[in-house]
Amino acid sequence: MPDKVFIFDTTLRDGEQSPGCSMNLPEKIEMARQLDRLGVDILEAGFPIASHGDFEAVKAIAAEIRRPMIAALARANELDINRAWEALREAARPRIHTFLATSDIHLQYKLHKTREEILKMISWAVGHAKSRCQDVEFSPEDAGRTDRGYLVECCQAAVEAGATVLNLPDTVGFCLESDYEQMFRDVQTRVRGMDRVALSTHTHDDLGMAVANTLAGLRGGARQVECTINGIGERAGNAALEEVAMILRVRRDALPLYTDIRSEEIYASSLLLTRLTGMNVQRNKAIVGRNAFAHEAGIHQDGVIKNAITYEIITPQTVGMPSNSIVLGKHSGRHALAKRYEDLGYQLTKPELERAYALFTQLADRKKNIYDEDLLAIVNEDFQHIPELYALKLFQSVSSNDGRSTATLELEKDGATFHDSATSEGPCDAAFRAIDRITGMPGTISDFSVHTVGPGTDGVAEVRIRARFDGREFAGKCTSHSVVEAAARSYLQAANKAAYDSKRTGEAVSVGRVSVHKSETVDRLFPGGY
Ligand SMILES: [Zn+2]
Numbered sequence: 001m002p003d004k005v006f007i008f009d010t011t012l013r014d015g016e017q018s019p020g021c022s023m024n025l026p027e028k029i030e031m032a033r034q035l036d037r038l039g040v041d042i043l044e045a046g047f048p049i050a051s052h053g054d055f056e057a058v059k060a061i062a063a064e065i066r067r068p069m070i071a072a073l074a075r076a077n078e079l080d081i082n083r084a085w086e087a088l089r090e091a092a093r094p095r096i097h098t099f100l101a102t103s104d105i106h107l108q109y110k111l112h113k114t115r116e117e118i119l120k121m122i123s124w125a126v127g128h129a130k131s132r133c134q135d136v137e138f139s140p141e142d143a144g145r146t147d148r149g150y151l152v153e154c155c156q157a158a159v160e161a162g163a164t165v166l167n168l169p170d171t172v173g174f175c176l177e178s179d180y181e182q183m184f185r186d187v188q189t190r191v192r193g194m195d196r197v198a199l200s201t202h203t204h205d206d207l208g209m210a211v212a213n214t215l216a217g218l219r220g221g222a223r224q225v226e227c228t229i230n231g232i233g234e235r236a237g238n239a240a241l242e243e244v245a246m247i248l249r250v251r252r253d254a255l256p257l258y259t260d261i262r263s264e265e266i267y268a269s270s271l272l273l274t275r276l277t278g279m280n281v282q283r284n285k286a287i288v289g290r291n292a293f294a295h296e297a298g299i300h301q302d303g304v305i306k307n308a309i310t311y312e313i314i315t316p317q318t319v320g321m322p323s324n325s326i327v328l329g330k331h332s333g334r335h336a337l338a339k340r341y342e343d344l345g346y347q348l349t350k351p352e353l354e355r356a357y358a359l360f361t362q363l364a365d366r367k368k369n370i371y372d373e374d375l376l377a378i379v380n381e382d383f384q385h386i387p388e389l390y391a392l393k394l395f396q397s398v399s400s401n402d403g404r405s406t407a408t409l410e411l412e413k414d415g416a417t418f419h420d421s422a423t424s425e426g427p428c429d430a431a432f433r434a435i436d437r438i439t440g441m442p443g444t445i446s447d448f449s450v451h452t453v454g455p456g457t458d459g460v461a462e463v464r465i466r467a468r469f470d471g472r473e474f475a476g477k478c479t480s481h482s483v484v485e486a487a488a489r490s491y492l493q494a495a496n497k498a499a500y501d502s503k504r505t506g507e508a509v510s511v512g513r514v515s516v517h518k519s520e521t522v523d524r525l526f527p528g529g530y
Pocket of ligand 1: 014169238
């Protein structure tokens, strides 16, 4: 009988706290709904003490998403645990996830505590969490670099205080598979009372080993896997959920394990996350990259046409990836459009469908063939949840080959209209500077990419931007026939997010003497996150 592996998704916690991946409340709820459809067992919704926004997101997700367990992260102290419980209490199946570093490196340089002090803190924190919530997960942060004998003592303390799950993180992505597997075997055999406790993996990809180490942990006895969609996360990221799930599905012959992930929801989950964060997936990314199922070499194409099994171990349909065939044209109606969106994983409401249809017909007037990518661009661009503080009313751009470009803009805010123009070396930069002049929030570009949407020379340009405002990074994405206009709109989107975010996080949560406004600040206070 194969064993079930529980999927603990931390896209909204470890993923979301990494640079460039922050999401606002409606975006987090939308992602949580998709993770529910995908079939994750445990959904880590956030780190409630980190910011007011994180607290509200966990609370809202706990109230709405009822099937998966909802977890919230807390450091091993009273304030954090109480705040996590406050956010979780409406959940159908809540879990408090508390953590404390156990490696000598962290004890000496970060926590300035002795091993004995840490053991006491673990017992107290897990016991306190247990007095609030039946289900308590404990993570000895940096377990991968913790002295093995001491790690066993820490785990013992957590189990005796009532932990139901022990998660052994390779926080810094340092472990080799053999080390990681042996750590699970040691904890399983040397800690007393493990028959009532589940073991969990948490791996990072600093050496490209996250998924391989996850499998090693499973071989060592873990039955819970912590992972994220598209492998987003601190630094090089976490183990990618889609890769772990598909390995366990495709290689059932070699590993007697299974998950309850609905693989046909994988691609929609990946796309949604890309849309919400603006963080592109590399083309050759396993399972969800645009080229993951593209066969270019003639000999491969020939084989696949004869029988896909020659070169394909997974069909695109298994992961819900739409085929790149022409789907709709000028004469397609609302019904066909709604059906196609359904196939792509979007349940549009009536007003949303009307809006999508209007944009679709506009596009069909200019472009003969409408591909899935075009349809996705329509919903992705136009269905953003960012409140439009500044709306673009007029845009004009003049560029010349003598190194001077001018952009003139009209933005509307609260019914008032603002005009300004700026000159710069490039037309995009001129547009950004004109926006800065109106909003009064100067930004710097940290990433800028242009793609064409769909094949053909009549394709539209998709611009993705990541811009920093006041030390924080926000994403924007837009499509247009004009690259410069798409860039200006993307930048404005990022600026709107920044303006919204600074309004939203105005009320800071006080953590001891330290005032924490953003999870980014938490990362700085606790380097490495966990
Ligand atoms: Zn982590």
